[in-house]
Amino acid sequence: MTSLIRFTSRLASPLRPLSVTSSVTMTPPSVSYHSTSTPLQSLTPCSTDGRGYKHGAIDVHTHCYLPRYMEMLRNRHPNVPYIIPGATPSHDERYVILPGEDKDKTSAVGRPIGEEYFSIAEKIRYMDRHGIDVSVLSLANPWLDFLPRGEAVHMATLLNDDLQEISEESAGRIYGFGVLPTQDVIASCKEVERMAAATTKVRGVILGTSGAGKGLDDPALDPLYETLAKHNMPIFLHPHYGLGNEHYANTGHSLFLALGFPFETTMAVSRLILSGCFDRHPNLKMLLAHAGGTLPFLSGRLDSCVEHDHEMCDKLLQKPSDYMKSNFYYDSVIYHTPALKSVIEMVGEDKLMFGTDNPFFPPPGEGARSGAEWISTSKNMDAIDGLKDAKVSDDIIWRNASNVLGIEVPEIIR
Numbered sequence: 001m002t003s004l005i006r007f008t009s010r011l012a013s014p015l016r017p018l019s020v021t022s023s024v025t026m027t028p029p030s031v032s033y034h035s036t037s038t039p040l041q042s043l044t045p046c047s048t049d050g051r052g053y054k055h056g057a058i059d060v061h062t063h064c065y066l067p068r069y070m071e072m073l074r075n076r077h078p079n080v081p082y083i084i085p086g087a088t089p090s091h092d093e094r095y096v097i098l099p100g101e102d103k104d105k106t107s108a109v110g111r112p113i114g115e116e117y118f119s120i121a122e123k124i125r126y127m128d129r130h131g132i133d134v135s136v137l138s139l140a141n142p143w144l145d146f147l148p149r150g151e152a153v154h155m156a157t158l159l160n161d162d163l164q165e166i167s168e169e170s171a172g173r174i175y176g177f178g179v180l181p182t183q184d185v186i187a188s189c190k191e192v193e194r195m196a197a198a199t200t201k202v203r204g205v206i207l208g209t210s211g212a213g214k215g216l217d218d219p220a221l222d223p224l225y226e227t228l229a230k231h232n233m234p235i236f237l238h239p240h241y242g243l244g245n246e247h248y249a250n251t252g253h254s255l256f257l258a259l260g261f262p263f264e265t266t267m268a269v270s271r272l273i274l275s276g277c278f279d280r281h282p283n284l285k286m287l288l289a290h291a292g293g294t295l296p297f298l299s300g301r302l303d304s305c306v307e308h309d310h311e312m313c314d315k316l317l318q319k320p321s322d323y324m325k326s327n328f329y330y331d332s333v334i335y336h337t338p339a340l341k342s343v344i345e346m347v348g349e350d351k352l353m354f355g356t357d358n359p360f361f362p363p364p365g366e367g368a369r370s371g372a373e374w375i376s377t378s379k380n381m382d383a384i385d386g387l388k389d390a391k392v393s394d395d396i397i398w399r400n401a402s403n404v405l406g407i408e409v410p411e412i413i414r
């Protein structure tokens with residue numbers, strides 16, 4: 001029989017209602033979270049000696065395929081996304097994730113995955129290795145987009161309960177972005193209400209660009225945006241489908257990820273801004289993956305094209321680039337100091353937040369499983385260090401996420 005848990009919100013947060021005592025019940029999961037037997041509490045102190053960082057970072061772009069979701073993927077073969085079984089259960093499995101990946105004969109089908117993709121204990125070990133104090137965990141793409149409506153609704157509730165319980169057990173190391181069954185807008189609004197009332201550490205939601213199936217500028221999503229804005233829950237917007245995919249054959253996954261992902265974000269957010277969404281929902285906040293794709297770089301051009309377009313020039317209350325400063329935050333996952341500088345110049349240093357995209361881009365070979373340093377993570381940290389401004393680096397590494405998402409940081413780094 002399922003027992004019932006009551007959650008009480010205790011953390012002061014500029015984004016969430018304070019001191020909410022709720023009688024909303026959340027169902028504990030039937031699947032164990034941890035694929036190792038290590039209790040989370042024994043992993044909780046952050047050893048920032050990984051690369052000698054004096055500050056613990058807050059990672060706002062970090063994923064996990066929770067065990068319950070993995071179980072579902074293992075039973076979907078051969079419908080993408082699915083797991084190709086390994087020699088033994090949970091060993092040498094391959095994950096087929098990207099659209100059309102198993103049809104493109106020019107690239108390998110699936111990628112090897114292990115505990116780094118689904119174990120919370122492994123996530124904490126990785127965090128310790130790289131001086132990351134807190135992770136704001138999100139389910140990775142493609143979330144629940146591919147499920148029939150009813151299944152998506154059911155799964156969202158269970159996964160959000162899992163996330164809540166994981167964060168409660170983590171002694172402050174894990175916060176979360178919940179997941180929504182976006183194909184059902186009313187159910188998504190209810191799930192946001194449920195999380196806002198009941199959870200203490202789920203600080204927003206992760207969303208792909210498909211919305212209810214017609215993109216983010218679909219007016220059908222307005223009630224969801226209104227509900228999220230009402231509860232000060234930001235959307236972490238993340239690509240999955242790629243844009244321009246027909247041009248990427250014979251390039252493995254490189255161009256799909258390097259170009260298709262950021263182009264997808266750029267197009268979806270541009271459409272959303274031009275739809276007037278932020279005039280209707282001025283309090284809606286979004287955190288954009290991969291530093292907003294190419295949007296910061298193209299913002300001047302976007303402004304100019306709108307201004308000179310007789311169909312668009314008087315539809316918005318502000319310039320597109322104004323919304324990009326007032327309603328958006330940007331992760332730092334671009335591996336490049338000059339690019340970071342230009343985003344800061346464009347939107348301000350209070351808008352960037354450190355991210356890693358873990359468990360994607362693991363060290364080549366067996367590195368992910370041997371506790372090796374993740375070059376993708378160090379490169380990102382090095383790019384921030386390259387700004388050569390300790391205050392701005394601190395803003396990006398932890399302070400902005402702490403302020404915006406209401407994340408408690410250990411005294412040592414304040």
Ligand code: 5CU
Binds near residue numbers: 098140253257357361
């Ligand atoms: O390597 C990849 O395919 C990915 C992905 O699917 N999602 C993500 O966030 N980063 C990389």
Ligand code: ZN
Binds near residue numbers: 061238289
């Ligand atoms: Zn990601």
